[in-house]
Amino acid sequence: MNAKNEALQAWMNESNVDVSIATSKYNVFYLSGYYSEPHERLLAYVSFKNQQPILLCPAMEVHDAKNAAPHAEVIGYLDTDDSMELLSNEIKKRSSQFAVVALEKEHLHVLRFESLLKAFPETKWVSLEDKLQMLRMVKDEEEIKKIQKACELADFAVEVGVKTLREGITEMEVIAEIEYEVKKKGVREMSFSTMVLAGPNAASPHGTPGAAKVKKGDLVLFDLGVIFEGYCSDITRTVAFGDISEEQAKIYETVKNAEMKAIEACRIGKTCADIDNIARNYIKDAGYSAYFPHRLGHGLGLSVHEFPSLTGHNQVPLEKGMCFTIEPGIYVPNVAGVRIEDDIVVTANEPLVLTKYPKELQIII
Structure with a gap:
């Protein structure tokens, strides 16, 4: 398992956060070891309290992502797919608990957030940035x-x-x-x-x-x-x-x-x-x-x-x-x-x- 993801999971369990979704290239790289410049495409690293994380990326990057992040389940999508719908469905497949979800509020744009709101209407959304800032602040x-x-x-x-x-x-x-x-x-x-x-x-x-x-x-x-x-x-x-x-x-x-x-x-x-x-x-x-x-x-x-x-x-x-x-x-x-x-x-x-x-x-x- 990845030590940085484990540190995030420990915080999630302490803070009663069910799911964490990192979407900036820097935080995805920090947690997964996979660096990508996705441009307008979605790149997401999803952590659960006690399960294997998932790394969602464009299909053309799946091979590289698997090599860089062997601890995660890598899921690719085509340009013709609805990447946000796929993200929501993959989360629901793995967890029935999503009362509290942490995400990068400063990074995820409104259109994508609206898609999450539609998929998880009862969820409380909290900031993931604050925790990741603290984790990244101290270097190994x-x-x-x-x-x-x-x-x-x-x-x-x-x-x-x-x-x-x-x-x-x-x-x-x-x-x-x-x-x-x-x-x-x-x-x-x-x-x-x-x-x-x-x-x-x-x-x-x-x-x-x-x-x-x-x-x-x-x-x-x-x-x-x-x-x-x-x-x-x-x-x-x-x-x-x-x-x-x-x-x-x-x-x-x-x-x-x-x-x-x-x-x-x-x-x-x-x-x-x-x-x-x-x-x-x-x-x-x-x-x-x-x-x-x-x-x-x-x-x-x-x-x-x-x-x-x-x-x-x-x-x-x-x-x-x-x-x-x-x-x-x-x-x-x-x-x-x-x-x-x-x-x-x-x-x-x-x-x-x-x-x-x-x-x-x-x-x-």
Whole structure:
């Protein structure tokens, strides 16, 4: 049996949940081991309290699904079938108890939910996301190894980007070089759209790369991630292309020091809010609080953004095995945009930093 499904079943028995239906590709993969990009088609992993789970997928994927999820009964459907009707019928075949069903309320769209309402008119529907967020928040050793490998590849990608910089090269040309080199390493996809932002563009936290050319005196921000066997990395580094001003250098050192202080505090028992406040207060004391407009970090795993969220209001305590980013930034329009981001695992002792690319200010001549 699958350990992650067993953990879900234990919760179902404790919480009197009769059936759980996961429909997002990330949660289906987490529970089953099978990854699919179903597009508009239905993909569903159904858990019961004390029975074999079922994995419902398009018929053309049945062979792959059986190989990836031998613990589950794989059921395929044709494009001419009503996949939601099939799902409801398969649940009814296996259980007469469906008073309480957990599903992904944030993922299942209205049309499909209406089909379930019609099939199970007396059922109480509860959120499955909350439990899966908590399960996914703490990684096992195998998951951490995969994230670590993804981080090694992300370090390599930043190295490629920095070495590619030259006067007149565009942001998109740098991205093309990065992604070409990582794909040569066997990487199929990035965690998200790679960002390379030069000069004034770096002061936009989630700016859009384009035809802007790198020039002397620019700060150049790299934000990227790599997926390895389903698990994501996420790294940000900022470098100087040529000499920069004293204020730009001050901003860089402020961000770096804030990040390092926050990382050092990532210990069991501290809360997400504690960590956010350490970095935020350091930046505030340096006079840049108005220019740090986002949370300190986010969970990392199958999705590049998952639980927990490191905000000043999140009182969730850190536990061994949690994996998340620490990424303070200062963005002063027409002056500087600096962000430094690392991927962290909470251990029994000091935090483990998975991303290794150097953080000392690099001035590219």
